[in-house]
Amino acid sequence: MAESAEAPKLVYLVTGGCGFLGEHVVRMLLEQEPRLRELRVFDLHLSSWLEELKTGPVQVTPIQGDVTQAHQVAAAVSGAHVVIHTAGLVDVFGRASPETIYKVNVQGTQNVIEACVQTGTRFLVYTSSMEVVGPNVKGQPFYRGNEDTPYEALHKHPYPQSKAQAERLVLQANGRKVQGGLPLVTCALRPTGIYGEGHQIMRDFYLQGLRLGSRLFRAIPASVEHGRVYVGNVAWMHVLVARELEPRAELMGGQVYFCYDKSPYKSYEDFNMEFLGPCGLRLVGTRPLLPYWLLMLLATLNALLQWLLRPLLLYAPLLNPYTLAIANTTFTVSTNKAQRHFGYEPLFSWEDSRTRTILWVQGSTQ
Numbered sequence: 001m002a003e004s005a006e007a008p009k010l011v012y013l014v015t016g017g018c019g020f021l022g023e024h025v026v027r028m029l030l031e032q033e034p035r036l037r038e039l040r041v042f043d044l045h046l047s048s049w050l051e052e053l054k055t056g057p058v059q060v061t062p063i064q065g066d067v068t069q070a071h072q073v074a075a076a077v078s079g080a081h082v083v084i085h086t087a088g089l090v091d092v093f094g095r096a097s098p099e100t101i102y103k104v105n106v107q108g109t110q111n112v113i114e115a116c117v118q119t120g121t122r123f124l125v126y127t128s129s130m131e132v133v134g135p136n137v138k139g140q141p142f143y144r145g146n147e148d149t150p151y152e153a154l155h156k157h158p159y160p161q162s163k164a165q166a167e168r169l170v171l172q173a174n175g176r177k178v179q180g181g182l183p184l185v186t187c188a189l190r191p192t193g194i195y196g197e198g199h200q201i202m203r204d205f206y207l208q209g210l211r212l213g214s215r216l217f218r219a220i221p222a223s224v225e226h227g228r229v230y231v232g233n234v235a236w237m238h239v240l241v242a243r244e245l246e247p248r249a250e251l252m253g254g255q256v257y258f259c260y261d262k263s264p265y266k267s268y269e270d271f272n273m274e275f276l277g278p279c280g281l282r283l284v285g286t287r288p289l290l291p292y293w294l295l296m297l298l299a300t301l302n303a304l305l306q307w308l309l310r311p312l313l314l315y316a317p318l319l320n321p322y323t324l325a326i327a328n329t330t331f332t333v334s335t336n337k338a339q340r341h342f343g344y345e346p347l348f349s350w351e352d353s354r355t356r357t358i359l360w361v362q363g364s365t366q
């Protein structure tokens with residue numbers, strides 16, 4: 001990828017480009033990557049907003065495809081300079097089977113790696129997750145840690161297990177020779193809980209609050225810190241990494257980076273109230289309404305009901321023992337690795353991120 005004022009010539013592929021994060025990555029690339037000639041957007045389900053992007057100077061190529069199908073992935077990757085692999089099955093609610101989660105997140109990622117190797121694509125950016133590290137099954141806190149902070153990454157749930165396995169595959173693939181003999185350069189980004197325009201769980205909480213008379217009831221102690229990062233900054237970090245992987249291959253190849261910005265450290269619910277408060281909701285209680293053991297009992301009942309009802313219908317509420325454990329365990333990051341390695345600074349301030357999210361929540365129900 002040569003630095004130039006020449007005609008744009010780069011071809012990028014974004015897998016999962018129609019998802020919550022993927023859409024922001026696609027739009028950010030179009031705004032911030034002047035060397036782009038073609039942007040391929042690969043997804044299981046293509047969104048209608050892609051149409052409006054087709055009128056710009058960059059050729060936007062929608063590709064309906066499935067990452068579990070190796071031949072479809074290879075066809076999409078062929079001729080791309082950079083692949084940003086964000087496609088994934090984000091399921092901590094028991095909607096999909098562990099086998100399906102594994103197939104999409106692990107086999108899908110393996111297919112992307114093999115496609116790069118076979119077709120000669122040299123730069124691969126993988127969207128991993130903080131869940132690769134924790135919270136772990138022991139519920140140990142991770143308090144403002146960085147990429148080198150020791151922590152026992154022990155998981156039982158299929159989502160973090162699959163993301164961890166996929167991340168390992170991506171990092172191990174760094175240095176493999178691709179078609180043409182040059183080495184593959186890979187790295188993985190680990191966002192904490194992403195928020196911003198398009199965040200469906202935030203919208204669900206808003207709708208639930210409206211149904212409950214513009215109130216939500218505190219379930220988690222305010223002292224439990226939960227890491228959050230604005231989607232625009234996560235997208236920006238992907239764009240920067242994709243750009244810097246070639247000139248800084250030695251330093252960045254095979255590395256992991258937490259995605260961070262200046263969003264404040266707060267509990268999951270207090271953080272959501274930064275947006276839902278200005279939308280007219282209030283969080284009732286300075287302490288949890290129900291004791292933790294009762295919440296855990298309800299979460300376990302939900303899991304039991306899910307299992308019992310499975311032959312008849314899909315029962316997948318937000319509360320289950322795993323989501324309760326994540327929400328109730330401190331997990332926050334404090335690092336400047338991305339700044340040191342590739343000059344990352346958040347593109348959106350906290351105030352901007354907050355305003356954009358509030359406007360989206362307000363508009364999302366109309």
Ligand SMILES: NC(=O)C1=CN([C@@H]2O[C@H](COP(=O)(O)OP(=O)(O)OC[C@H]3O[C@@H](n4cnc5c(N)ncnc54)[C@H](O)[C@@H]3O)[C@@H](O)[C@H]2O)C=CC1
Nearest residue numbers: 016018019020021043044066067086087088129191193194
């Ligand atoms: N939402 C969050 O808080 C976090 C998400 N992540 C990761 O970021 C990535 C994007 O997540 P979100 O945007 O939140 O999820 P999302 O569900 O909104 O987006 C995922 C996209 O991948 C696509 N996809 C799923 N299976 C596919 C398949 N077999 N073939 C092709 N495309 C497929 C979906 O259609 C969707 O458009 C995922 O890899 C996820 O693990 C990481 C940390 C936090």
Ligand SMILES: CC(C)CCC[C@@H](C)[C@H]1CC[C@H]2[C@@H]3[C@H](O)CC4=CC(=O)CC[C@]4(C)[C@H]3CC[C@]12C
Nearest residue numbers: 090092129131192193219268318323324326327
């Ligand atoms: C009152 C209940 C106990 C509140 C339940 C909230 C949960 C639904 C969410 C709390 C924490 C979220 C997860 C976290 O932000 C980390 C994540 C990273 C990912 O890679 C995918 C999404 C998620 C697992 C996210 C999912 C929703 C929560 C569990």
